[in-house]
Amino acid sequence: MRWIWLDRILTLEKGARCVAIKNVSAAEDVLHDHFPAVRDPKHPARNREAFPVLPNTLVIEGFAQCAGILVGHARDFREKVLLAKVGKAEFNPGLSAGPGTTLRYTAVADRIDAAGAMTAGTVELIDSATGSAREFAKIEMMFSHIDQNMKGLEFPDENFVFTDQFMDLLRRSGVKLDHLA
Amino acid sequence: MALSEQEIFEKVQSVLEDALGVDADDVTPASRLGPDLGAESIDYLDISFRLEKAFTIKISEGEMFDQSVLTNTAFVSGNQVTEAGIAELKKKMPHADFAAFEKDPQVASMANLFTVAMVCKFIQAKIAA
Structure with a gap:
């Protein structure tokens, strides 16, 4: 399985802001387990139609990837950037990310320094039928540069955070990665 | 203008509410960040970051904790x-x-x-x- 919850980066301003989108598709298995239809002849009161939506936990993961790219890019992906803490994740209870919707993530860096980074931002839910965007979630996240903070522990030399999947996403989104050439 | 002790306490209280998700009432001068307010290791970095922002200061690693x-x-x-x-x-x-x-x-x-x-x-x- 591919652990990449973004489809395209729209804007990446170094050390400042990253905007990315994800299209929610009915082809994604996870939607069909969350939530499947219930057909119970013995307990008809429990019956319900299927309600496929992207779990909000994966919406948070998408934000972590968007904000993580922002933080990693700020230091040319030399740091291993790990999500340390979700300070806040507030969702609009009236909205859900069903098939055919698009999520637009906007992550802003409050600070990035040697130890890590604080980020905040929004997730908007775009209705493909109308193009209208509504605020779906507000999220705050803290990242740790683990080579700086986990003294005494050794990590592999290669950057296991920013794998080829992420670098491919950056390249196909038109982000210049001259230092990696 | 210098902040009074009470003003500093109120700002610290607000930082801890945000960083640790605790209620203002739980944050007293005697509260211990870990045992009483539930702070874990990464929270100390978070608290330092938030204090820097709230008071416009710079805190070096290990300076406070x-x-x-x-x-x-x-x-x-x-x-x-x-x-x-x-x-x-x-x-x-x-x-x-x-x-x-x-x-x-x-x-x-x-x-x-x-x-x-x-x-x-x-x-x-x-x-x-």
Whole structure:
């Protein structure tokens, strides 16, 4: 399985802001387990139609990837950037990310320094039928540069955070990665 | 304009509410960040970041919450912090109250030093500098 919850980066301003989108598709298995239809002849009161939506936990993961790219890019992906803490994740209870919707993530860096980074931002839910965007979630996240903070522990030399999947996403989104050439 | 002790406490209280998801009522000067307010290791970095923002100051690593003493074998013997270790801690954290800790300086009791009052005292010294 591919652990990449973004489809395209729209804007990446170094050390400042990253905007990315994800299209929610009915082809994604996870939607069909969350939530499947219930057909119970013995307990008809429990019956319900299927309600496929992207779990909000994966919406948070998408934000972590968007904000993580922002933080990693700020230091040319030399740091291993790990999500340390979700300070806040507030969702609009009236909205859900069903098939055919698009999520637009906007992550802003409050600070990035040697130890890590604080980020905040929004997730908007775009209705493909109308193009209208509504605020779906507000999220705050803290990242740790683990080579700086986990003294005494050794990590592999290669950057296991920013794998080829992420670098491919950056390249196909038109982000210049001259230092990696 | 210099902030009063009460103003500093209220700002620290608000930082801890945001960083640890606790209620303002739970945050008293005597509250210990770990045992009472549930702070885990990464929260100390978060709290430092938020204090820097709230008070427009710069906090270096280990300046407010020093734990480096614990990794130095000269300062720790078994479960106890040695006399030299306590002297080192006092030098590194003049904002902490060591009165109770000195009586039974167990490594596990280090967390009792990190109180809300300690944070407020640290901020006072920092903004007065």
